[in-house]
Amino acid sequence: MVDNIASSIIAKTQGTNTPFQKQQWRELGLHIYIKILIIGGLFCYLFHNEIRAIVHRWLTDSSWSHGFLIPLFSLYFINQHKKEILELRTGPNYLGLFFLICGILFYPFNMIHLRYGYLRPISMIATLGAIVLFLGGWRLIRYTWLPIAFLVFAVPLPERYYTQLTIPMRQWAATVASGLLNLVPELETTANGVVIDVFYKGKPLEPALDVAEACSGMRLLMAFLALGVAMAYLHYRPIWQRIILLATTIPIAIVCNIVRVTVTGFIYVLIHPKYTQGIYHDMLGLAMLPLAFGLYGFLAWFMSSLFIHESDVVTEDIVLRKNDA
DSSP: OHHHHHHHHHHHHHHSOOTTSOOSGGGGOHHHHHHHHHHHHHHHHHTHHHHHHHHHHHHHOGGGGGGGHHHHHHHHHHHHTHHHHHTOOOOOOHHHHHHHHHHHHHHHHIIIIIOOTTHHHHHHHHHHHHHHHHHHHHHHHHHHHHHHHGGGGGSOOOHHHHHHHHHHHHHHHHHHHHHHHTTSTTEEEEEETTEEEEEETTEEOSSOEEOOGGGSSHHHHHHHHHHHHHHHHHSOOOHHHHHHHHHHHHHHHHHHHHHHHHHHHHIIIIIOGGGGSHHHHHHHHHHHHHHHHHHHHHHHHHHHHHOOOGGGSOOOOOOOOOOOO
16 A cells, blocks of 8 residues: 555656756756857857858848848757756767767868868858767757758858759749730730730830849748748648648749739739839738748648547547446
């Protein structure tokens, strides 16, 4: 009897938080934060050129202004597993030390010999992952690998790759928008590459409607792809649904950009060209983000409603009564 009572008390105490378990980041201790500051300072000193170049790109290029949000999302991901991380018994992993040495040596080797600019910030992120593996082991990597890998979305693509991606997206938008504009009576359009020649009531409209690089949809695509990864990670659902949601971020972004170019064409022809430039142009671009999230949310709701899991089914208790003879 006493043993049963003692075992039940132990089971209850193990299921609840004890005073010795850490629940807040401030409970880590001053020495831990000093170590983090020292390691972080050395990391920033080693890669200060890359950090400064990336931040400057965020400030000067509106296509990558979402980069300021990416590190904040990574910190939020880590905070989501605060309890598990604080309860970890971490230890050094010397495979991480090997990767760390390789990352530090590769950085100057790339600068001197390879001279491939995109690998410099990527190697910086890889080195950060190696530091976490070295100091915290695989247990810590389990909860931090995605926040670290998520930082890749903050790294601007090389200009040549960015241009190669934007040109076909601009051509697709011009072709589809031209076909939709032709549905309007007395309106004829022809897509020539990224330029749409417009004839309204038999008269050509000058200048032609140019699907500029800002209208390529790359800004929306990169930002929405990053947010799609975040949403798929934060909302618990089966892995196959997460894969579908992540895969649909690209076509959703392309569709929204086609809608943007088409609406711009209608405004250009039927209202006034001045409303397709400047702040009006930027406001229309921002309006596509809620549309993209609406389509994304509808798809998520549809998949959740289409399949009902056994855990969601409410079972009724069946009571059997015995009739007295």
